[in-house]
Amino acid sequence: MTPESAALMEEMKARHPGCVGVETVEGLLVVRRPSTDEVIGMEDAMSRLKCQATAEDPYAGMDLLKRLVVCPDQNTAEEWLNSFPGVIEQVANMARIAAFGPTEQPPILYSADLTDGELYVEGNGQKTKRHGGKIFVVEHTEPRDAEQPFTKPRVLARYLMRRLGLSEHREAMKETAATGHMMSNGVRLATMSQLARIARKHVCVPLPDGCTMPDFEAHPYLLKLLGQAVIDHSRLTIGSAAGKSKPS
Numbered sequence: 310m311t312p313e314s315a316a317l318m319e320e321m322k323a324r325h326p327g328c329v330g331v332e333t334v335e336g337l338l339v340v341r342r343p344s345t346d347e348v349i350g351m352e353d354a355m356s357r358l359k360c361q362a363t364a365e366d367p368y369a370g371m372d373l374l375k376r377l378v379v380c381p382d383q384n385t386a387e388e389w390l391n392s393f394p395g396v397i398e399q400v401a402n403m404a405r406i407a408a409f410g411p412t413e414q415p416p417i418l419y420s421a422d423l424t425d426g427e428l429y430v431e432g433n434g435q436k437t438k439r440h441g442g443k444i445f446v447v448e449h450t451e452p453r454d455a456e457q458p459f460t461k462p463r464v465l466a467r468y469l470m471r472r473l474g475l476s477e478h479r480e481a482m483k484e485t486a487a488t489g490h491m492m493s494n495g496v497r498l499a500t501m502s503q504l505a506r507i508a509r510k511h512v513c514v515p516l517p518d519g520c521t522m523p524d525f526e527a528h529p530y531l532l533k534l535l536g537q538a539v540i541d542h543s544r545l546t547i548g549s550a551a552g553k554s555k556p557s
Contacts, residue, residue, distance in 0.1 A: 472539060
């Protein structure tokens with residue numbers, strides 16, 4: 310990066326904390342950190358552009374992505390987006406990195422075992438399965454240390470989630486079939502907005518000790534990952550049940 314670009318990049322960082330920049334042959338390109346709603350809108354727009362089932366407007370999502378560009382100015386950004394169509398994906402990738410935060414990586418989630426306190430709630434001296442037992446837990450961890458890859462990463466948060474009910478599962482399938490974007494193999498995938506609604510709706514509250522409410526503003530992509538986790542955990546996990554202990 311040239312000294313001039315480096316100085317401009319420092320100015321952008323001061324004005325837009327968390328922004329991401331790269332020097333191009335046309336000049337410095339800097340993308341600010343998107344809000345959670347902007348992440349959802351961006352991912353839905355990018356999904357529509359890649360959908361194999363529709364003849365989507367080639368300008369879909371361009372206005373939203375242009376608003377995320379803080380360098381160059383908006384007129385120049387629009388000129389770049391029109392002159393270099395691939396810039397749309399470049400800006401989206403930079404916005405994702407900015408949304409990931411300091412690690413520049415998406416949140417990392419692992420399935421974990423439920424504790425008795427998470428599975429049961431007290432009521433009139435009796436123990437009752439929380440939410441009918443339709444729950445699972447995932448842990449949000451730090452990225453693994455590249456220098457010590459076998460060291461267990463530190464757990465940042467623990468999220469208790471509820472699986473889909475039968476009617477909810479049917480409605481989710483219908484929505485994905487109607488609005489999901491189609492891959493080249495003919496499979497439709499849920500949109501970011503659908504996954505976000507599922508994630509928000511299926512966080513278990515009140516929270517038991519040791520669990521936290523997901524911070525979707527700090528980690529927007531938790532909406533996508535937790536929404537997909539709800540769908541995935543609504544299916545049986547394939548594998549051996551040998552040695553599985555039952556709660557008392």
